[in-house]
Amino acid sequence: GQQVMQIPQYQHVQEGEDFTTYCNSSTTLSNIQWYKQRPGGHPVFLIQLVKSGEVKKQKRLTFQFGEAKKNSSLHITATQTTDVGTYFCAGGPYNFNKFYFGSGTKLNVKP
């Protein structure tokens, strides 16, 4: 079965609104990575989280790793049209050197 679940599948927001996508795993993860894929493009690495409860920021993007290391979130403040794309999380369970990508959240931003 799928190791990493991601919700929502789609999100439509008005420019300036906030956006959040969530990533959940049934097992404890050793790390989690986030990628962005623009329409017609390929996934591009954004960030990696490793520590329990870790929070990292990149300008308007805030990434969190849950205390139990089973979930993560990506929050975008005041979305812009340049944020359009699909955001993927990818996690690797402990003691199992394998990576699982979430199903992605497709973000559309209306100007």
Next chain:
Amino acid sequence: ETGVTQTPRHLVMGMTNKKSLKCEQHLGHNAMYWYKQSAKKPLELMFVYSLEERVENNSVPSRFSPECPNSSHLFLHLHTLQPEDSALYLCASSQDRDISYEQYFGPGTRLTVT
């Protein structure tokens, strides 16, 4: 921008054809990957190579045959494909097979099987 290149970018082939997809990475990485991306399964890992040795094969049909002649090049040989194999095929590389390393993706090959 990308240190991973893929050719061709677009490919249309019949079910009886034989074709190959090529991937080259210029990053000095030791691990390379093939992914299939379709509407049904956004990012489906197919094969993993580490130091030119195949270390993972995720129940991929035998009509897909990977080849890694050296750490910079990766091929995906295709034969007798089915229409449901139409998808975007992405190649990626990482410094090492360990999951702590980020993956760098190529632009992909858009494959259409007729």
